[in-house]
Amino acid sequence: xxxxxxxxxxxxxxxxxxxxxxxxxxxxxxxxxxxxxxxxxxxxxxxxxxxxxxxxxxxxxxxxxxxxxxxxxxxxxxxxxxxxxxxxxxxxxxxxxxxxxxxxxxxxxxxxxxxxxxxxxxxxxxxxxxxxxxxxxxxxxxxxxxxxxxxxxxxxxxxxxxxxxxxxxxxxxxxxxxxxxxxxxxxxxxxxxxxxxxxxxxxxxxxxxxxxxxxxxxxxxxxxxxxxxxxxxxxxxxxxxxxxxxxxxxxxxxxxxxxxxxxxxxxxxxxxxxxxxxxxxxxxxxxxxxxxxxxxxxxxxxxxxxxxxxxxxxxxxxxxxxxxxxxxxxxxxxxxxxxxxxxxxxxxxxxxxxxxxxxxxxxxxxxxxxxxxxxxxxxxxxxxxxxxxxxxxxxxxxxxxxxxxxxxxxxxxxxxxxxxxxxxxxxxxxxxxxxxxxxxxxxxxxxxxxxxxxxxxxxxxxxxxxxxxxxxxxxxxxxxxxxxxxxxxxxxxxxxxxxxxxxxxxxxxxxxxxxxxxxxxxxxxxxxxxxxxxxxxxxxxxxxxxxxxxxxxxxxxxxxxxxxxxxxxxxxxxxxxxxxxxxxxxxxxxxxxxxxxxxxxxxxxxxxxxxxxxxxxxxxxxxxxxxxxxxxxxxxxxxxxxxxxxxxxxxxxxxxxxxxxxxxxxxxxxxxxxxxxx
Numbered sequence: 261x262x263x264x265x266x267x268x269x270x271x272x273x274x275x276x277x278x279x280x281x282x283x284x285x286x287x288x289x290x291x292x293x294x295x296x297x298x299x300x301x302x303x304x305x306x307x308x309x310x311x312x313x314x315x316x317x318x319x320x321x322x323x324x325x326x327x328x329x330x331x332x333x334x335x336x337x338x339x340x341x342x343x344x345x346x347x348x349x350x351x352x353x354x355x356x357x358x359x360x361x362x363x364x365x366x367x368x369x370x371x372x373x374x375x376x377x378x379x380x381x382x383x384x385x386x387x388x389x390x391x392x393x394x395x396x397x398x399x400x401x402x403x404x405x406x407x408x409x410x411x412x413x414x415x416x417x418x419x420x421x422x423x424x425x426x427x428x429x430x431x432x433x434x435x436x437x438x439x440x441x442x443x444x445x446x447x448x449x450x451x452x453x454x455x456x457x458x459x460x461x462x463x464x465x466x467x468x469x470x471x472x473x474x475x476x477x478x479x480x481x482x483x484x485x486x487x488x489x490x491x492x493x494x495x496x497x498x499x500x501x502x503x504x505x506x507x508x509x510x511x512x513x514x515x516x517x518x519x520x521x522x523x524x525x526x527x528x529x530x531x532x533x534x535x536x537x538x539x540x541x542x543x544x545x546x547x548x549x550x551x552x553x554x555x556x557x558x559x560x561x562x563x564x565x566x567x568x569x570x571x572x573x574x575x576x577x578x579x580x581x582x583x584x585x586x587x588x589x590x591x592x593x594x595x596x597x598x599x600x601x602x603x604x605x606x607x608x609x610x611x612x613x614x615x616x617x618x619x620x621x622x623x624x625x626x627x628x629x630x631x632x633x634x635x636x637x638x639x640x641x642x643x644x645x646x647x648x649x650x651x652x653x654x655x656x657x658x659x660x661x662x663x664x665x666x667x668x669x670x671x672x673x674x675x676x677x678x679x680x681x682x683x684x685x686x687x688x689x690x691x692x693x694x695x696x697x698x699x700x701x702x703x704x705x706x707x708x709x710x711x712x713x714x715x716x717x718x719x720x721x722x723x724x725x726x727x728x729x730x731x732x733x734x735x736x737x738x739x740x741x742x743x744x745x746x747x748x749x750x751x752x753x754x755x756x757x758x759x760x761x762x763x764x765x766x767x768x769x770x771x772x773x774x775x776x777x778x779x780x781x782x783x784x785x786x787x788x789x790x791x792x793x794x795x796x797x798x799x800x801x802x803x804x805x806x807x808x809x810x811x812x813x814x815x816x817x818x819x820x821x822x823x824x825x826x827x828x829x830x831x832x833x834x835x836x837x838x839x840x841x842x843x844x845x846x847x848x849x850x851x852x853x854x855x856x857x858x859x860x861x862x863x864x865x866x867x868x869x870x871x872x873x874x875x876x877x878x879x880x881x882x883x884x885x886x887x888x889x890x891x892x893x894x895x896x897x898x899x900x901x902x903x904x905x906x907x908x909x910x911x912x913x914x915x916x917x918x919x920x921x922x923x924x925x926x927x928x929x930x931x932x933x934x935x936x937x938x
Contacts, residue, residue: 673738867934
């Protein structure tokens, strides 16, 4: 087993915040493992960063009417802060839009290119003539050939779940312009994965059949049994790392080529800051490389990235890829598009100072080998019954009794007491489970030590024996203090904030993990401990009900045919409605209002009269565009002055998805002005 650990966590997409599914399936287990390895004296590099390229970023940018850089800047900071707030102890958290990452990715690509590892292939891809660019699969929509969904994407139908290619769509259209795209030839560079099948079979199928998780091993075996095909490593896009070759303008590295190289480029950044040589972690056989990912990333980390590194020739292969399954929420699949999630940054706001409760709850429900489920009621039970009732209760009893009977001084006791062996046993059990990526079992072993401590105190009853057998009382609280300090040390990878509180409470420093595995005395007789404080607090029903209601509100919102629609306004009576005088009208003249970017002054023929209306439509229409436009006007709205101009009425408009305004107009363009609507 190597003394150097190169640990990576899957790069989160910077097109939205992280949620509990991400935390349970990647980041908290990875953090526990990294913290444990550090405590075990290993040389650890724990690396991650924001994945800031790819189609989801550009789709989000277009939807919000901003640039991709605006999107990644916003969510990189939100994600980074969420990880920090929850105690995820990355040694480096960077981003794939950094100059260093661009250079590292391009250098990697050039090495493979110069070694002749790529094939150049010309293929036909959909092209939007109006937008002047090739369309990524997600920018093509059409009718699903399997279920008839008219809004299926070029890579997947979200209604029936079918995996698609753009050529399979019926009536494909471009999301950029709405036009029918054409097929146009383009050249890209492919990595012939089929040439690496023998290597992958030998390395994984033969070499890791006994030590990799069955879900990972099985998925890789299935891919290899089906046979691998060449895969494009470049794309025709304008957002990403530019392909560093002449004649490759308008092409970028495929996001799944550049993203895993982020692990390397981010390690370079960390090494430069800390006087390390990054090659020791990525190019030395004395280093263990471990990737923490979700099951949807297995193919990239176990087939594509290893093939890239093998083609390069200088890199080690991962020792393990302990991929997790998915976490559901209240018996439903977590969905960012449906807002069916518990967001990390919102949890920190709603439960201040209770980061470890979420870490504990998610670890105890970690989807290690199959999908698992998170419910708020279970979260409450784990806190109230386990953290408060078992762990916190034991710690509090020990600290309070030592202060009550011994003025906060650890009493005299027998270091050879057989009960102390439970500490060494628990530490070794936790170590063994963590080395095998069994996080739920390791957490159970930790809690079993707290349970043992509670049972021991209940049996010994020092609050009774202090009167007639003070030596026995002292011995039981001496043992209790050793167990409490062991818990303070052992809980650090799982609950770092609570560990820090405990170390302060017992007035001790963090020790090596080996000390807890081998020593019988962790806090000496005569040591002064600080005043105790409650480690965890009970979570009341109303707090949980508020979270459940938030999800119920989300569920109701998802039932809307248009999720962006605002709630209905207060009801009005029929008599209220009859007071409204809506008429057809035509705009005769239009001009901009001086020193008002949003306002147009309109002269409108209402059929009843010709009047002036001031309208805030200048950001959506030029004066020339609206002259001659037939519109609908609220005729009997009381006049009011806007920028010194008396406005007599209001035009009816609606807002389109892109934020632009659109007039509400009669279907028949020959309707006379002044016709009543209602």
